[in-house]
Amino acid sequence: MWPSSSAPYLTTTKPLDERGVVLAVWTGFWHSADVLAGNAAEQRARLSGGLVISPSAQPTVTSLATASRSRCQRALNVTTVYVQWHPDHLFISNPGSFPHGITLENLLTHEPKPRNPRLYQAAKRLGLVEQTGRGIDKIYADQIRLGRPAPSYERSDSDAVRIVLRGGKANLGFAKLVAEQDEEGTPLKVEDLIILNHLEYERRIDVAAAAGLVQRPQSEARACVERLLERGLLEAKGERKGRVYHLSAWVYRVLGQPESYVRVHGIARQRQEALVVEFLKAHDRAERKHIVDLCGINGPQAGRLLKGMVEAGILKRLGSPPRWTYYILAKK
Structure with missing residues (x-):
């Protein structure tokens, strides 16, 4: 496990003026940057137009955005934000639940609802956040565009908002696909x-x-x-x-x-029919459930396949429909 960072920023309970708020946010941001720095392992992929993409081995951009947001939100409090860097993922725990009305089921679509408008105004002045407050979208996009699993907030509860960002080797093929869509003007x-x-x-x-x-x-x-x-x-x-x-x-x-x-x-229809014939040559009879497993298809698809083979004279259906039906090869 990589080192963890957990430190409160400001232990004063006195009201801060605008300058103090800006200073607190700036301190939180750069502490996050220091925690997440130093990871230089890279992969490279060259796109058709000559553009080179070099994603780091860990989700640095997303990590910095997420960690700095958590730090900013707690910059004026004495509570602690935990940042744990594991070999394959980053874990951030921000004390306190989601703002009222925001849940795991509407996290992506709920209108922006910053916990502390003064902090966000200060961070906006420093160029650290968007005025629109759509940071969640950026966290998802920055993580996914490299072919890594989407961010997970599933560990969150009423005590803390917790996020897991998977790292490791990026999928350069997926990153190339996304980057080329951007280059073509269709992001x-x-x-x-x-x-x-x-x-x-x-x-x-x-x-x-x-x-x-x-x-x-x-x-x-x-x-x-x-x-x-x-x-x-x-x-x-x-x-x-x-x-x-x-x-x-x-x-x-x-x-x-x-x-x-x-x-x-899926296997082509002709190949599916050939598999059914080979199965019946070996086992004499087959039920629909056998065809589901054999061809990797669902029940209705297996039913249509068998019906077609009966109509084509390849198979013969026996038994009492619908529950006790089975199939054998038709005699030539």
Whole structure:
């Protein structure tokens, strides 16, 4: 484990004038910078236009933004902000719960609600924060655009807001994809990044799951994934409620994982039929559940596959539908 930092900044309880507030914020910011400095391990990737990206091995930009925000919020108090740097992640604990009305379920979409307006005005004068207060968006975007897992606030409770920022080796393929979208003048929004990041790890997503991730209504989440579909970043399978999305073949090539596309896209229908035939040659009979496991598809998809093979004269269905149905090879 890397060293931890935990120190209160100002132990006075006397009211501060504007100059004092600015000084306290500036002190908190530079202490955060000192804590997070010194991590120089880099990777490099050259983009098509000659632009070189060099993400550090730890989420430095995001870490500094998050830590300085926590330090600024506590700069006038005697409570302690903990910053722990582990080999694979950064952990920051900021005493006190989320502001009233903000929860884990609306963290990304709730209107800005700074705990202390005077601190934010001071930090704004120093150029450390945005006037809009959309720091959460920047924390998510800076972390995800390098292909790392999204920030996690799941350890937060009524006593403290806690965030985990995963570090380690960046995904240069993902960073290149995001940077090239920026260069083309079509930057990805934070909700786009969240969905693409999820699909990098989980392979598939539907509209309901997307809505939960980006903390927006399903209508907005559907518009988001369909926009990514139109841009060639996603592909879709199924219709209506059964419609799911996955990364496109082009994206998997950029990520350097062309074989992953084959796995997520699914085995071709002809290959599925061949697997079923081989299974029946070895085991004489098969139920739908066997085909689900064999081909890596869901129950309705297995049902349609078997029905098609029966209609084509390849299989014969026996038993009492729907519960006791099984299939054998049709005699030629």
